[in-house]
Amino acid sequence: MNVRKQFRAGSEFRIADHHPGDKPLSSGDKPADQLRVSGLAEQIAAFQDIFYAEHRRKLLVVLQGMDTSGKDGTVRGVFGRLDPLGVRSVAFKAPSTDEREHDFLWRVHEQVPAMGQLVIFNRSHYEDVLVPVVHGDINEPECERRYRHIREFERMLCETGTVLVKFFLHISRDEQKRRLEARLQEGDKHWKVDLNDLKERRYWDAYQERYERAIRETDTDPAPWYVIPADSKTHRNLAIASVMIDVLQDMKLSYPPPNPEYFKIKVE
Numbered sequence: 001m002n003v004r005k006q007f008r009a010g011s012e013f014r015i016a017d018h019h020p021g022d023k024p025l026s027s028g029d030k031p032a033d034q035l036r037v038s039g040l041a042e043q044i045a046a047f048q049d050i051f052y053a054e055h056r057r058k059l060l061v062v063l064q065g066m067d068t069s070g071k072d073g074t075v076r077g078v079f080g081r082l083d084p085l086g087v088r089s090v091a092f093k094a095p096s097t098d099e100r101e102h103d104f105l106w107r108v109h110e111q112v113p114a115m116g117q118l119v120i121f122n123r124s125h126y127e128d129v130l131v132p133v134v135h136g137d138i139n140e141p142e143c144e145r146r147y148r149h150i151r152e153f154e155r156m157l158c159e160t161g162t163v164l165v166k167f168f169l170h171i172s173r174d175e176q177k178r179r180l181e182a183r184l185q186e187g188d189k190h191w192k193v194d195l196n197d198l199k200e201r202r203y204w205d206a207y208q209e210r211y212e213r214a215i216r217e218t219d220t221d222p223a224p225w226y227v228i229p230a231d232s233k234t235h236r237n238l239a240i241a242s243v244m245i246d247v248l249q250d251m252k253l254s255y256p257p258p259n260p261e262y263f264k265i266k267v268e
Helices: 003-007 030-054 071-079 125-129 140-159 173-185 187-192 195-218 233-250 260-264
Strands: 058-065 087-091 118-122 162-170 225-229
Touching: 003 225, 003 233, 030 071, 030 118, 030 233, 058 071, 071 087, 071 118, 071 162, 071 233, 125 140, 125 195, 140 162, 140 195, 162 195, 162 233, 173 195, 195 225, 225 233
Parallel strands: 058 118, 058 162, 087 118, 162 225
Antiparallel strands: none
């Protein structure tokens, strides 16, 4: 089965149909799977070199998921070998006062990739149809407007040369609990614990409902969502890397032809 079809959410997405502990790509041997991830990461780096040299398209990767689902780990494990020259990772936090005084996409648009760039959104504009809805800061009509604005925003990006790939890192509540407890117990990870993360667990079911709705409303062929089981860190990276390889191969990347004038230059 095509790996993208295997993880594609689709407009009829139901979160209950996707188990966060699934490992459809695993060989059953964790060290072997880790080696596969490493090999795929090297391939992605090789493709990115051509992508940057080609300099005619843009690539935006969106990582969304509950706290501890592995967004940072994905950036390190899947994209950590890329040449910094053509790559940016953008972490979206709670909007500042200035950002709140503009439309919700204002701060996002300025971070999208330029020609030849691969940009990774660690959280994204989707926070604005999750957190404020769960906490009652916007009503349903406003949420519907935002879904429409997101669809139109992403369509504009795609029509102007951006390849858009969106990943939902699907973690279970029990696995999140284990990871939060581990952070509290490990001295070098205390800094990653945010009291708000612990408080937000009370809204788990509400967030699951809003993720399901947001993905259903914004999964389109030009801007697809991929649902990645994230209870296993190794398999999460293996699945995301596999989808990225499939996307990059489909782009038919090629180095630009040399300028004939270069051959007339004599290097002293």
